[in-house]
């Protein structure tokens with residue numbers, strides 16, 4: 001069987017490693033930090049129902065389908081808490097009919113609640129709310145999900161190497177012939193000679209591709225999240241409107257996390273949370289739940305979405321409107337592919353599509369079976 005090097009140990013990389021290992025490929029994954037050190041370890045931890053993206057029925061349906069698959073293959077990883085979309089202003093109220101119509105088109109089961117029912121479920125919601133819709137959102141601990149995929153890949157003989165950073169590619173005759181890696185645990189540099197390289201480095205995908213003289217049209221787009229000292233609810237709170245700043249509150253253990261903002265940067269290694277974004281999160285969050293303005297800020301964190309920039313469709317295969325597989329054979333390197341975009345919630349699907357692409361190239365006949373194979377428990381990652 002061919003050997004594949006997966007670069008990047010976020011949710012996309014571990015899902016790709018698992019998909020390809022299940023098909024029988026010999027997989028090694030290298031990650032420059034700990035698993036989840038990039039964007040995947042710093043998300044809201046919201047298992048999307050798709051309702052946030054309801055303006056685009058295809059993307060919303062994609063999220064909901066993956067939501068159902070993930071709950072089926074790993075019920076122990078996802079809280080079945082559900083979510084609420086809440087109208088506070090008249091403008092929010094004006095969005096309700098469109099929202100309900102689109103949910104119906106996407107096949108996402110939702111239910112309107114009365115104000116009293118909603119406040120009984122979540123007493124910290126704004127008592128002046130004008131409408132509430134219950135949706136099948138969920139919550140997860142990002143690290144546990146990443147470890148589960150990584151443990152499942154390991155059970156199928158994948159080798160997972162955190163603290164191993166790719167520092168260079170040697171390209172000869174239109175192929176990557178070797179990859180230079182810095183093992184920070186020793187430390188020492190070594191070389192590997194994979195048959196195929198998958199660049200799953202998210203917001204860093206262009207930086208890594210440049211090491212091979214290639215380009216990836218990724219737009220790193222950071223967002224700020226504010227963790228409050230106190231858990232103010234159980235269900236995910238969403239603002240019933242088009243996605244905007246400070247319109248989500250997700251509860252984890254003893255905290256509630258308010259997010260997020262969005263802007264574009266050149267370098268995902270040089271991002272700090274702007275003070276005004278933190279203030280905006282508190283202001284907007286307290287419109288959803290007034291108690292937000294009275295809680296102490298416990299932590300502020302920021303991470304960058306690997307958004308698909310312009311040119312992705314012309315430089316590769318756009319396999320979905322929300323993510324792209326970039327085929328670098330078009331730039332003259334035939335055994336190198338990049339994957340960008342998507343969401344934590346849709347990483348399994350992204351990995352399946354990427355796995356189809358790599359399998360076609362390497363002549364691997366086995367189809368993806370990640371949608372129907374139960375995931376290993378996360379704690380197995382540390383065993384063996």
Ligand SMILES: Cc1cc2nc3c(=O)[nH]c(=O)nc-3n(C[C@H](O)[C@H](O)[C@H](O)COP(=O)(O)OP(=O)(O)OC[C@H]3O[C@@H](n4cnc5c(N)ncnc54)[C@H](O)[C@@H]3O)c2cc1C
Nearest residue numbers: 008010011012032038039040044045046166202223344345
């Ligand atoms: C603020 C915010 C909130 C979000 N909330 C949610 C949410 O609640 N639910 C949801 O579904 N999605 C959410 N998302 C989207 C989701 O987090 C991302 O789409 C997803 O985590 C991207 O995963 P990834 O594996 O592609 O990238 P990453 O997780 O960034 O993984 C890439 C990895 O590559 C590594 N790397 C970089 N260079 C090298 C190198 N040279 N050698 C080796 N490794 C390298 C990095 O260290 C990194 O760990 C959110 C995004 C943001 C920005």
